[in-house]
Amino acid sequence: MGKYSLTVNKKTHTFEVASDTPLLWVLRDTLKLYGTKYGCGIGQCGACTVHIDGLPYRSCCIPIESIKDQSIVTIEGLSENGTHTVQLAWQVVDVPQCGYCQSGQIMTAAALLDRIPQPTEADINRAMKGNICRCGTYVRIKEAIKLAAKNISS
Amino acid sequence: MSLSRRNFIKVSAVTGSGILFSFHMPKAADNNPFVFQPNLYIKISSDNIITLRIAEQELGQGVSTSLSMLLAEELEANLETIETEFIPYNKNLPDYQNEFGLTTGGSGSIVAKWKAMREAGAIVRDMLLEAAARTWNTSKDNCYAKKSFIHHQKNNKSLSYGQLAEKAAQLTPPEKVVLKTPEAYEIIGRPTPDLKNKFVATGQYKYSLDEEVPDMVFAAIVLYPTKDAKIQQYNPSKTLAIPGVSRIVEFPGTPKNASFNGSEAGLAVIADSTWAAMKGKKMLEDNVKWDYGEYGKKDMISLREDFKQALKEDFKERHQKGDVDAAFNREVTKTLIVSYENPYLAHGLMEPLNTIAHVKDNSCEIWAGSQSPQYTCYHLAKILDMPLEQFTFHPYPSGGGFGRRYFTDFVTQAALISKQIGLPVKVTWTREDEIQHGRYHPFRQEHYRGGLDKENNLVVAHYRGITTHAWGAGVDLIYHVPNRKVEFSIRDSPLHFGSWRSVGAHISAFGRECFIDEMAHFAKKDPVEFRKELLQKMLDEMTDANDNSDRTKFKKNQLPRYLKVIDTLRKKVNWGSVLPENEGLGIAISDYGYGRAFTNWRSSVCGQVAHVVVKDGIWEVKKITVVVDCGTVVNPSGARAQIEGSIYWALSPLIYPGIDIKRGQVAQSNFHDCKFLRIDGAPEIDISFISSTDHPTGMGETAVPTLTPAILNGIFNASGIRVRNIPVKELRYRYA
Numbered sequence: 001m002g003k004y005s006l007t008v009n010k011k012t013h014t015f016e017v018a019s020d021t022p023l024l025w026v027l028r029d030t031l032k033l034y035g036t037k038y039g040c041g042i043g044q045c046g047a048c049t050v051h052i053d054g055l056p057y058r059s060c061c062i063p064i065e066s067i068k069d070q071s072i073v074t075i076e077g078l079s080e081n082g083t084h085t086v087q088l089a090w091q092v093v094d095v096p097q098c099g100y101c102q103s104g105q106i107m108t109a110a111a112l113l114d115r116i117p118q119p120t121e122a123d124i125n126r127a128m129k130g131n132i133c134r135c136g137t138y139v140r141i142k143e144a145i146k147l148a149a150k151n152i153s154s
Numbered sequence: 155m156s157l158s159r160r161n162f163i164k165v166s167a168v169t170g171s172g173i174l175f176s177f178h179m180p181k182a183a184d185n186n187p188f189v190f191q192p193n194l195y196i197k198i199s200s201d202n203i204i205t206l207r208i209a210e211q212e213l214g215q216g217v218s219t220s221l222s223m224l225l226a227e228e229l230e231a232n233l234e235t236i237e238t239e240f241i242p243y244n245k246n247l248p249d250y251q252n253e254f255g256l257t258t259g260g261s262g263s264i265v266a267k268w269k270a271m272r273e274a275g276a277i278v279r280d281m282l283l284e285a286a287a288r289t290w291n292t293s294k295d296n297c298y299a300k301k302s303f304i305h306h307q308k309n310n311k312s313l314s315y316g317q318l319a320e321k322a323a324q325l326t327p328p329e330k331v332v333l334k335t336p337e338a339y340e341i342i343g344r345p346t347p348d349l350k351n352k353f354v355a356t357g358q359y360k361y362s363l364d365e366e367v368p369d370m371v372f373a374a375i376v377l378y379p380t381k382d383a384k385i386q387q388y389n390p391s392k393t394l395a396i397p398g399v400s401r402i403v404e405f406p407g408t409p410k411n412a413s414f415n416g417s418e419a420g421l422a423v424i425a426d427s428t429w430a431a432m433k434g435k436k437m438l439e440d441n442v443k444w445d446y447g448e449y450g451k452k453d454m455i456s457l458r459e460d461f462k463q464a465l466k467e468d469f470k471e472r473h474q475k476g477d478v479d480a481a482f483n484r485e486v487t488k489t490l491i492v493s494y495e496n497p498y499l500a501h502g503l504m505e506p507l508n509t510i511a512h513v514k515d516n517s518c519e520i521w522a523g524s525q526s527p528q529y530t531c532y533h534l535a536k537i538l539d540m541p542l543e544q545f546t547f548h549p550y551p552s553g554g555g556f557g558r559r560y561f562t563d564f565v566t567q568a569a570l571i572s573k574q575i576g577l578p579v580k581v582t583w584t585r586e587d588e589i590q591h592g593r594y595h596p597f598r599q600e601h602y603r604g605g606l607d608k609e610n611n612l613v614v615a616h617y618r619g620i621t622t623h624a625w626g627a628g629v630d631l632i633y634h635v636p637n638r639k640v641e642f643s644i645r646d647s648p649l650h651f652g653s654w655r656s657v658g659a660h661i662s663a664f665g666r667e668c669f670i671d672e673m674a675h676f677a678k679k680d681p682v683e684f685r686k687e688l689l690q691k692m693l694d695e696m697t698d699a700n701d702n703s704d705r706t707k708f709k710k711n712q713l714p715r716y717l718k719v720i721d722t723l724r725k726k727v728n729w730g731s732v733l734p735e736n737e738g739l740g741i742a743i744s745d746y747g748y749g750r751a752f753t754n755w756r757s758s759v760c761g762q763v764a765h766v767v768v769k770d771g772i773w774e775v776k777k778i779t780v781v782v783d784c785g786t787v788v789n790p791s792g793a794r795a796q797i798e799g800s801i802y803w804a805l806s807p808l809i810y811p812g813i814d815i816k817r818g819q820v821a822q823s824n825f826h827d828c829k830f831l832r833i834d835g836a837p838e839i840d841i842s843f844i845s846s847t848d849h850p851t852g853m854g855e856t857a858v859p860t861l862t863p864a865i866l867n868g869i870f871n872a873s874g875i876r877v878r879n880i881p882v883k884e885l886r887y888r889y890a
Contacts, residue, residue, distance in 0.1 A: 092347065132832060134554050
């Protein structure tokens, strides 16, 4: 057990958990931020993706003890009122089916557009390949990212 | 319907928050004696929010949106202000006369509620109109409803539904309502984004895994590894030494005495967090000594041996016409013998199975995403020896259902654990549990023997299927063959069987659509023309049959759908045109579901053409062209999503190995070795619907069965390589 302090969505939390607890379970069980999902526990599916200092990471594979003074953003904190370009594009294109993997998809896509505002098809495939969707929303994920990119440029 | 409409609706005021209209809308096929049993509620609140409470479960098929659309169409409600809630199963919700009352599956929600939901909307709209007319002291004819308001025709007066609901509730429901004709639809047929999207996009959409209840503890489970495994011994000390782990509980298995019930026994690690429970589970797994039982000796090699043995034993006959043996002996000049193999397949639900259960002396409360809450309660009532009235099941949206959540195992286990510890417990399956303790698409081999006469007519077909479960055993040949015989044999399976999106249709269509394609090439005929000719002959046979059986009625209505879908598809892809070298088109057709009187004896039909490229030992898909006839399309955006999803669902087993068995257990464990399609491997899809105002016939599974044969037939046309077992091992998928 250890005492930890963590900045999530611009808010600092202090809590006590086992030092090997993955960030995912701190977010969910300790901080009650349930938007970040458990999918596989081994970094294979991307459902647990969050931003750490602006980059996408699999929170299921990051022990809490390895995080130092970094800023975490989860789906709940991606925008003030759910108005991030990617969140809006996701709704317009009607991407979600069961919706479970979509927090991870959106966080990965948002990080991609931060890095490459006008991604090519290959950029999209490369960035999104780590996120599994069993409902098969892939074709719409691509479309929504393209729409978000268009909205960024205009 | 002959019953008085008054019997179908009751109105009750809900203190403070609005007016609740309760309906008993019989399922279209419901012939049971009438008892008022509400299965649909519409609440109108004073701030004009309409809440639709439904018994259907949200699995990602968009049912809450499409049912809201049906309601809004007739209620003249503002679709954007409709909220959906899921009806919990509890003692206040009367028994629906059978345990399947609240199940969601078989692509049947819109099929069953198409009429009922619109009628409910029309009834309430009529009552609101009447309430406004009385308020304004005028006749209903001077009023009209639009976007959750009633307006006066002759002046600018208007009242919201929220303002009128209380007055409307005092009125007698109308005896008869007239539903809109298709030309008047404003919402049905309009592509509508799912109403839950804004919650999903902000992480607010809540699954049962995101729920917590007071005093809840956490559990992870170690399930018995084979069907007849026993524990020899286990050492709990290291597990109990993990901080946060409080105890280990043994829970029994429950017998499988019906299709969807039965559950594995296991050990539960109880802890104060999910992580501690999962760590404890892992530690415990390393400290259990199993007796793997007789099933522990089984693997895919022994199963294949058993399937070989089956060929020497008797088969059960499902269908026969003409004389197969005589035809082979006397008429046939060329015979084709081919076999196809379909693997065990897992669901890979994105949300691992989970349940919160709280069992007390006289109550059982469940929080879970399930396709069968009521059925599960019926099952648990027997297991826990507790009256049904003492159950409450809070249904949650499922992070994927696909047939897996029809099964009761994951809820049963949580209830058995809670019963022992006397606390509410959240049981979270790991991904490994989900892959290794699934309810699998059955392993199956199909042996076809077809014969051509000297004019190259298909005169005989003999089918022998060996499978591991009765669902979908045998095949509906759909094509006309004068002498035909369908036989099957069911063998014992080391793994539990399951319904896997499209269930038997996926398995049947693969072999049948490849076989008929092979026969066409064997007869030197065009695969499209060959199919059309045999479907037309079958339609003639059915027309001549002159019997009034359900099957004949179904076939007579269904075969024209097939023909229309094929023709539309042929034109769309310009079938027969010359393609570049290494490219080919493959076609397949299938239906999903069965015809019923209220759907005019039709079910949904899907045709697909796969445009495949094979080069240097690598295959890829340029495009999948899809044509679907599913009757009226309620939400084109949702229906397209179901087709896209179905195609990508069916594509994974063509690329990646199915479930392998070693020592009676699933050999794979997580997404690294049980692989599924990812975004880069998802081909372009071109979708069209046959324009129709028919009764809807379902959309959730229709496009799954045709994908495999369309691609395999396409691979043949592109390369001359005939693949008969999946996954494709002869070639590599470009994006594997």
